[in-house]
Amino acid sequence: MNKRLVFAILVTAQLAVPSWMIASQEHVLRNGDLYKFKTAPVDPYDIFRGRYVALSTGQRSIKLSNNNIKFDRGQEVFVIIKTDSQGFAHVVDAKTQKPKGNNYIKTTVSYQSYGDTVRFNLPLNRYYMNEEKAPQAEQLYRENSRRNKQDAYVLVRVLNGTALIEGLYVNNKPIESYF
Amino acid sequence: MKRNKGIAWLYNELPVLIKQGILSNESAEKVRQYYGDINPKNKAQIALAIFGVVGAVCVGLGIILLFAYNWDDLTRMQRTSLAFAPLLLSNALLCWAIFKNKQSLAIREGFSVFNMLAIGGAIALISQIYHLPGDIDSFLLTWMLLSIPLVYLMSASLPAVLYLIGITAWSAMSQINGGHALLFWPLVALVFPHYLKHLSKDPYASRPIWLSSALCLCFSVAIGISLEKVLPGLWIIVYSAFYCILYLVSKFWFDDAPATWQRPFRNYGILGTTILSYIFTYEWVWKSIGWNYYRIGGKFHAAAGIADYLVAGTLVFIAISLIVKMAKRKELFETSFSIMPILAIICYSFSGFGENEFISVWIYNLYVLYLGIVCVLSGLKEQQLGITNIGILIMGVLIFTRFLDASLGIIERGIIFIIIGACFIIANMFLSKKFERKV
Known part of the structure; x- marks a missing residue:
């Protein structure tokens, strides 16, 4: 050629x-529609993409509404999200087929345990920040979180199963505003 | 390079030979015409290429680091545009090289590597800007697929080596993340037209040697990773056959290499066979293997397991055909190293069906000892001190570790060490004397 x-x-x-x-x-x-997910930041590093704050969205498993569904490790799953009375989003169910509406996130199954509980990883685990600010962000979160009261959350846009982090908030203020 | 050295030596000798009346002036001139000039251009080209590539790698990595800093003062659009800058620059350089027909080794290798880093950098930076989750396997796969055409477009081998490393890393990450790595095989096939072209041109040039070495290393890692492992212990047979094939391919088709480093297949074959055989002297290898421990469900994919049998079957078939061919030649050293997969199959049957790991452990202990003795004897026969020492090393390691295992008393261990040491000294003294006599 x-x-x-x-x-x-x-x-x-x-x-x-x-x-x-x-x-x-x-x-x-x-x-995308806007959701708030509670989160906890820690501070690792990615060789290609630089410093990021790793986010743990807390919820990693869900009890299925339909006991007969069987998931394989690594299988595609659609987790249904719902906002509670305090305005925070939670996963309430998991489906093998693409659901109607826009309140779902596409991800993969870690594994299925006890028959009706599915473990998954939400694709909201990284928030990239400047090299100097990422460690400070973790510190800031620690200082602002008290027992039983975690004041960090991510604002997430969700559209057609894709979830994208718009911002990381501590005490209702964007993390960037602290520096 | 070796050829150049030889010719330079010959040219230095010519005046002496003429002076001594061994050669006439005309014959000396004919010799000069036959061998031609010593080719310093080749060396200069290689040096330029090395500096070019190191430069390109440094610049590329530097750009990735600068961007990874995460300039949060810039807007999202500005950062997105920046992600394209090195990619566009490297595309412009490639465009210049292709349209102006600049085809030096330094340009081809350097520009291709720079482009490869730029495309990886651009994708990584966009993932950073949009806080995308860290699925490294899909990142690596996209990066490698967008880079492989460079190998053919620029006829460059370094991107091919990087590509091989990249797809091996991808297969590892893919398997770790719960998927399977079967795609590794078609992916690796994409390098083969480039590799075979250079191998058929001159198998002992540095380009095919580097590619062969990279292939041997990547295969060594990827075979283990891509096996689905539904049948425990199948790796014993697969790896044994693989290293045997490497060794015998070198023996049958690349045996006239001028130097040892120009025989990557032979080196990896011998090294792999020896290390594997040594590992097989341990009991844990032979425990819980075979059909009785067949695994399915969870992270094990039954369909991908079929590929395991295909790979194992094909490798064993090729290995045994080559072993039969080798056995006909009746060469002790070569046959001794190449029979390893047959032993592996026999021992796998003992341990897999009979649940008897002790026979396998004993067979391999004796086999490693035998390999050591064969190396020592061949070294002595061929007067190659290196092979003799390797043989003693093999025996030494085996005896040393076995007697640590057997928890013998201090006196017994002391005697063993004295015997091993004495073997080293006697063999070396014997060989040194032989060499002296020859000189």
């Missing part, structure tokens, strides 16, 4: 993949 043509295809693909990533994330941020 012509070398120039191969080059043109390669460049197109190399530019298309990151562009597509950007376009799909922007679509979710602009059109």
Whole structure:
């Protein structure tokens, strides 16, 4: 095949993949529904993507409404989310088929235990921050959290099963506003 | 390089030979014409390529680090545009090289590696900007697939080596995250046209040697990872056959390599066979293996298990065909190393069906001892001190660890160490004398 043509295809693909990533994330941020998930930040590091605050959204398992559903490890799952009276989102059920409406997040199953309980990882586990600020963010969270009262949450946009973090809040203020 | 050294030595000798009347001036000139100039250009090209590639790698990694700093003063749009900057720069450099037909080794390898790092950097940075979850396996797979065309477009081998490392890492991450790594095999096949092209041109040039070494290493890791492991212990047979094939392929088709480092298959084959055989002298290898311990459900995929049998069957078939071919040649050293998979199959049957690990442990203890003796004898016969010492090392390690296991008394252990030491000294003295006599 012509070398120039191969080059043109390669460049197109190399530019298309990151562009597509950007376009799909922007679509979710602009059109997604807003949810608040309680979270707890800690401070690890990613060699390629730099410093981030790891988030633990607390809830990692759900008791199924239908006992007959069997999940395999790594299987795609749609977790249904619902907002409680205090305004925080929780996972209330898990389905194998894409549900109607927009109140679900697509993720994978860690494993199924005790027959009717499914463990999963919500794809809301990283909040990237500047190298100097990430450790301070963790410190800030520790100082602001008292026993039985965790004051950190993430604002999340959800659209067609994709969940995207919009911001990390401590004491109802964006984490960036503390620095 | 070795050839150049030899020719340089010959050219230095020519005036002496003419002076002594051994060669006439015309014959010396004919020799010069036949061998041609010593080729310093090749060396300069390689040096340039090395500096070019190191430079490209440093710049690429530096850019990734700068961006990873996370410039939170910039807006999302500004940071997104920045993610494209190194990618566009590297594409522009590639474009210049292709359209201006700049084809030096340094440009081809350096620009390709820079582009490879730039595409990885761009995807990573976008994941950072949008706080995407850290699914490293899909990141690696996208990155590698967008990089592999560079190998063919620029006829560059370093991206091929990086690609092999990348897909091996992907297969590991994929298996850890609960998926399976069967895709590794079609992915690795994408490198083969490039590899075979260079291998058929000159198998002992540095490019195919590097690629062969990378392939051997990646296969060594990926075979273990991509096996679904529904049948416990199948790895014993698969790895034994794999290293045997490496060794015998080198023996049959790449035996005229001028130097040891130019025989990566042989080196990995011998090293792999020896280390594996040593591992097989331990009891834990042979415990709980075979059909009685068949695993299914949870993280084990039955369908992917079928691929295990295919891989095992194919490797064993190739290995045994090559072993039969080798046995016909009646060469003690080569046959001794290559029979290892047959022993592995026999021992697997003993332990898998008969639940008897002691026979396997004994067979492999004796086999490793035998390999040590064969190395010592071949070294002495061929007068190669290195092989003799390797043989003594093999025996030494085996005896040393076995007698630590057996919890013998201090006196017995002392005697064993004295015997091992004496073997080293006697063999070396014997060989040194032989060498001296020869000189």
